[in-house]
Every structure is written in structure tokens, then in C-alpha cells.
Amino acid sequence: MRLIKQIKSPLLTLVFVLLIGLFLNAQQTYFPERGEEWVEKSADQFGINEGVLNDAVNFALENEYSGARDLRIAILKSFAHEPYHEIAGPTKERGGPAGIILKDGYIIAKWGNPERVDMTFSVTKSYLSTVAGVAYDQKLIGDVNEAVVNYVWDGTFDGEHNNEITWEHLLNQSSDWSGQLFGMHDWADRPPKEGGIDDWRNRELHQPGTHFKYNDVRVNVLAYALLQVWRKPLPSILKEYIMDPIGASSTWRWLGYESSWVTLDGHKVQSVSGGGHSGGGMFISTFDQARFGLLFLNNGQWKERQLVSEEWIEMATRPSSANPGYGYLWWLNQGDRQNEDIPDSVFFATGFGGNYIVVDRQNNLVIVTRWLEPSKLGELLKLVYKSLE
Numbered sequence: 001m002r003l004i005k006q007i008k009s010p011l012l013t014l015v016f017v018l019l020i021g022l023f024l025n026a027q028q029t030y031f032p033e034r035g036e037e038w039v040e041k042s043a044d045q046f047g048i049n050e051g052v053l054n055d056a057v058n059f060a061l062e063n064e065y066s067g068a069r070d071l072r073i074a075i076l077k078s079f080a081h082e083p084y085h086e087i088a089g090p091t092k093e094r095g096g097p098a099g100i101i102l103k104d105g106y107i108i109a110k111w112g113n114p115e116r117v118d119m120t121f122s123v124t125k126s127y128l129s130t131v132a133g134v135a136y137d138q139k140l141i142g143d144v145n146e147a148v149v150n151y152v153w154d155g156t157f158d159g160e161h162n163n164e165i166t167w168e169h170l171l172n173q174s175s176d177w178s179g180q181l182f183g184m185h186d187w188a189d190r191p192p193k194e195g196g197i198d199d200w201r202n203r204e205l206h207q208p209g210t211h212f213k214y215n216d217v218r219v220n221v222l223a224y225a226l227l228q229v230w231r232k233p234l235p236s237i238l239k240e241y242i243m244d245p246i247g248a249s250s251t252w253r254w255l256g257y258e259s260s261w262v263t264l265d266g267h268k269v270q271s272v273s274g275g276g277h278s279g280g281g282m283f284i285s286t287f288d289q290a291r292f293g294l295l296f297l298n299n300g301q302w303k304e305r306q307l308v309s310e311e312w313i314e315m316a317t318r319p320s321s322a323n324p325g326y327g328y329l330w331w332l333n334q335g336d337r338q339n340e341d342i343p344d345s346v347f348f349a350t351g352f353g354g355n356y357i358v359v360d361r362q363n364n365l366v367i368v369t370r371w372l373e374p375s376k377l378g379e380l381l382k383l384v385y386k387s388l389e
Contacts, residue, residue, distance in 0.1 A: 029364070031105055031298075032105070040108070041107070043108040048387050052383060052387035053101070053109050053383075056380055059379065060099055061097050063372055064096060064373065069095075071091045075277060075352075079190075079277055083197055084188055089255055089280030090279055091119065094371060099286060099369040101368075103363075104364050112286070116286070117253075118285075120351050122216075122276070122349075124275055124282040124351070125219055127238060128274045131241075133308050133309070134241045134308065141167055144171065145168055147163060149162070156221065157177075161176070162179065166208065170222040170225065171222065172326055172327065173218065173219070173323075183259050185217070212323035219275060223274050233270065234271075252284040253282070254283075256270045256273050260272070260273070275351070276351070290368045296313065330348065331347065332346075341385055342385055346360045354372035354373055356369050367384060
């Protein structure tokens with residue numbers, strides 16, 4: 001108090017008090033230790049309407065993803081339009097709806113079985129983005145605008161078009177990389193509804209950076225390129241730099257395809273996939289997903305340790321020119337998919353079958369929901385945000 005009295009300027013006093021408030025708020029964020037029971041608090045303790053929040057929980061439970069629980073069936077049915085599509089990696093029968101909502105790191109709501117390990121499909125992409133971020137922080141990647149062919153010169157990026165592809169193009173899915181990886185053709189992944197194989201195979205290529213196209217083969221090219229940079233399996237990198245420091249369990253797995261084993265420095269190593277629509281990807285519990293979301297809620301810092309730089313997180317959650325609703329393998333609440341009921345600053349990890357990690361730094365919230373009918377996400381979030389009013 002003496003220090004505040006010594007500050008004569010009202011403006012300086014206000015700035016000082018605000019900084020103290022921000023510091024105290026940061027100190028109040030709770031980070032669960034590995035293996036401990038995650039502390040739960042009543043929503044009412046944070047001025048949140050617990051009754052409305054319970055309505056959100058019940059809504060999630062009542063609106064389970066309509067696809068088969070046998071995910072082999074769900075995958076093959078959902079991607080039947082893709083030529084040559086097959087399940088090339090492991091799958092796992094899923095559980096029922098599950099979820100966690102964190103406020104200041106504390107659990108204020110949970111449902112289903114948060115300990116169950118399930119596939120998480122394209123939520124995996126946000127983990128892959130983070131591995132790229134650690135490579136950037138470690139100076140293994142000098143500049144995201146540098147051509148990937150400067151790092152990966154084995155033919156993967158041969159050709160006038162592929163030569164121009166940068167790390168950023170791969171990260172924001174605007175590369176239009178052309179080729180075949182692990183027996184999978186880029187053009188066969190999520191092709192247009194119109195036309196046929198000849199049209200898709202002979203399509204006109206877009207200048208890298210100008211056209212957004214959600215495409216798992218090209219994301220797998222990013223994973224393969226990062227493997228060449230790290231010279232170690234990406235799951236080992238994720239474990240060392242992210243999952244162990246945040247106290248994640250030992251139950252998560254990151255898998256690839258039977259065809260994605262490569263020789264790296266004389267050893268057989270699996271290049272993992274960035275999603276699960278051909279099998280593989282991240283298999284993980286809701287609790288561990290929540291820890292990952294909490295790391296990003298706290299701008300890459302876990303307790304006193306900065307695991308991912310603030311610079312990278314700002315880059316990863318910045319709208320891309322090809323798609324303002326997409327960053328570096330994170331969805332943003334902007335562009336065509338914008339939800340007006342939630343803050344513009346919210347960002348998401350999103351996966352097939354209704355798997356989501358929602359990060360809201362403005363309200364210090366993390367929402368993890370599994371196996372929610374995807375069309376119902378907006379209604380679920382509307383209920384959660386109604387509870388804050």
C-alpha cells in the first residue's frame with residue numbers, strides 16, 4: 001500500500017493496480033499435478049449459474065454423435081466418396097459422450113467417462129501444430145515462410161509447384177501439395193462432389209498460400225517433414241516437451257499407418273498421421289485433452305515453465321489469408337464458421353465425430369467435449385455462455 005501511495009499520478013496508479021490484478025489473476029490459475037485428483041469447484045463460486053451449466057451438460061449427454069460407435073463403420077461410411085479410401089491404421093470402438101469444463105483451471109462441470117481413451121481424429125492436428133511450434137522455438141525451423149524443400153530434399157517437395165511450399169502453407173492448409181504419400185493421393189482426399197477421378201487427378205493447382213483445402217494427406221506431409229527435422233518420432237517429442245511437463249497420463253498414444261514406417265538414421269520409425277479418417281492419430285482421454293487445453297489457455301505456460309512460446313501461439317491463432325477462420329491447424333471463431341454467441345478470440349481443436357477442445361482466454365475457460373453431434377456445438381456453447389451472464 002505504501003508503494004501505491006508514493007505514486008502521485010492517478011494514471012500511473014491505475015496502471016499499477018491493473019498490473020497487480022493481472023498478476024494475481026495469473027497466480028490464481030490452478031494446474032493439476034500428475035496423478036492427483038483434479039480439484040473441482042462449484043460453478044457458483046465463480047459467479048456462474050450452475051443450473052444453466054447443468055443444462056449444458058445434459059444437452060451434451062442427450063445429443064450424442066449419430067455415427068456408429070464402431071468407428072470402422074463410421075469412418076468408412078462418412079468417407080465413402082473418396083476413391084481408394086480404406087482404413088490404414090488402428091481404430092478403437094468409441095465410448096459415449098464425455099466432457100469437462102474448466103474455469104481458472106478448476107473443473108466446474110464434467111460428464112461421461114473422462115478417463116476413457118478414445119480416438120480424437122483431427123484434434124490431432126493441433127498437437128501436430130504444437131510439435132511444429134516447439135521445433136520453431138528450438139530453432140530447428142528458422143522461418144515459417146521458408147521453403148520446406150530446404151529441409152526435406154528426398155523428393156517429397158520436388159517440382160516447380162511443391163518447391164514453393166513453405167512451413168506456413170502446410171500449417172494453414174493452403175499448400176495444395178501435389179503427390180502421393182504412404183500410398184495415398186492428395187487429390188483423393190475429400191474430393192469435390194462434382195466430377196470424377198480423371199477430373200480430380202488432373203485438377204489445376206493453386207498457388208501455395210492462396211487457397212484453403214482441408215486435406216489429411218497434406219497434413220501427413222507436414223508430419224513427415226517434421227519427422228525429418230526432428231530426427232526422432234514425433235510422439236516422443238510431444239511426450240518430452242509437452243505431455244510429461246503438463247502431467248498427462250501414460251495412456252495416450254499417437255499412431256500412424258501400417259504403410260507409414262520409414263527408415264530414419266538406420267532405424268525404423270513410424271511417421272504419424274495428423275488425423276484419424278484412415279485410422280491412427282491421437283488416442284487420448286478427456287482429462288489429458290483438458291490439460292492440453294489448459295496449457296493454451298495459459299498462453300503456453302504451465303505453472304512457471306514456458307513450454308510453447310507466446311510468439312508461436314500468437315502465430316498459430318492468427319487468421320490466415322486463405323481462410324480467416326483457420327490458423328496453424330487450429331480453428332478460429334472468425335470467417336464463415338464464426339459463432340456470434342462467443343468471443344471472437346476463442347479458438348478450437350476440432351475432430352470428426354464431435355471432438356472439440358475450446359479455448360477461451362477472455363473468460364479463462366476450457367471446454368472439452370467428446371462425441372457430440374457436430375451440428376449441436378453452437379447450441380452447447382450458447383448454453384455454457386448463458387451460464388456466465
